[in-house]
Amino acid sequence: MSRIGLQPIDVTAAVTVEISGATVSVKGPKGELSYVMPEGITAVVEGTQAIVSRASESKKHKSFHGLARTLIANMIEGVEKEYKKELEIQGVGFKAAVKGEQIELTLGFAFPKYYTLPESVTAVVNNNTEVLLTGIDKQQVGLAAARIRSYYPAEPYKGKGIRYKGEQIRRKEGKTVA
Numbered sequence: 001m002s003r004i005g006l007q008p009i010d011v012t013a014a015v016t017v018e019i020s021g022a023t024v025s026v027k028g029p030k031g032e033l034s035y036v037m038p039e040g041i042t043a044v045v046e047g048t049q050a051i052v053s054r055a056s057e058s059k060k061h062k063s064f065h066g067l068a069r070t071l072i073a074n075m076i077e078g079v080e081k082e083y084k085k086e087l088e089i090q091g092v093g094f095k096a097a098v099k100g101e102q103i104e105l106t107l108g109f110a111f112p113k114y115y116t117l118p119e120s121v122t123a124v125v126n127n128n129t130e131v132l133l134t135g136i137d138k139q140q141v142g143l144a145a146a147r148i149r150s151y152y153p154a155e156p157y158k159g160k161g162i163r164y165k166g167e168q169i170r171r172k173e174g175k176t177v178a
Contacts, residue, residue, distance in 0.1 A: 005065030008049040009073045015080055017045050017072075024072055028079030031120075031136045035071055038064040043072065050076075078136040085145035087131040088167075091160030094152075095128035103131065107152045107162075115148050130165075 011017050015028040024043055025034045037043065040055040041064050052069040054061040077083075089096055089105075097104045103123055105113040117123055121135040121144045131148065135141040145164070154161035156172040163169060 003066075005052055005054070005062075005069045007069065008051050009069065009076060011045065011048050011050055011076060012080060013048075015076050017050055017076065019043050019045060024075070026072070026075045026079050028076070028136075030079050030082055033075045033079060033136060035068075035075060037068050041065060041068045043068070074138045078138055082134045082136055083138045083141045085133045085141050086165035087133070087145060087148060087162055088165050089129045089131070089162050090154070091152075091158075094160065096125045096131050097128065098123050098125050103148065105148070105151055105162075113151045115144075115151070118144060 015026060018025045018027075022037045022039075022041075023034055024037060025032065040058075040061040041052065042055070043050055043052045045051075050072060052065065052072065054065045089107075091108065093106065093108060095106050101117055103115045103117065103125070105115065107113060117133075118135075118140050120137045120140050121133055123144075124132045124134075126132065133141050133145050133148075135144075149162045149164070152161045154163040154167070154169045156170055157174055159169050159171060
């Protein structure tokens, strides 16, 4: 039994949820998102709550029940207030800049790295070392942050690289001469 899937989703007055067949559309002040539910999963809006249910007790339906409920809840939260991911860049000469739809990352390589942002994600760079990614789609914001971080993850010896804000890097001791 899915504990998450059985929980109702609260729908605020600022958000409109429309269900037509297997498609769930969510509209809010920040934008609009839609999701196609897997076969055997249904959703119903009752008053100020959305309820997700499954057709049977099969393993397939059980596994998609909680997933569908969480994705719909994330869509409702995203169109009401945007998701944010903050990245920090540390290292001498390491910096970032937004150039149109791309982020230019100077990370000590021979040439700068460029990352093209998805349409639903926007970026702001502060002090050349702090990158703020915002968007209504939680998955797209997290994926963009992970891909930017993958260009130069923070290394454990000097601590330089790209990290999430507040992330603790376990520092290692370097080699010593005997």
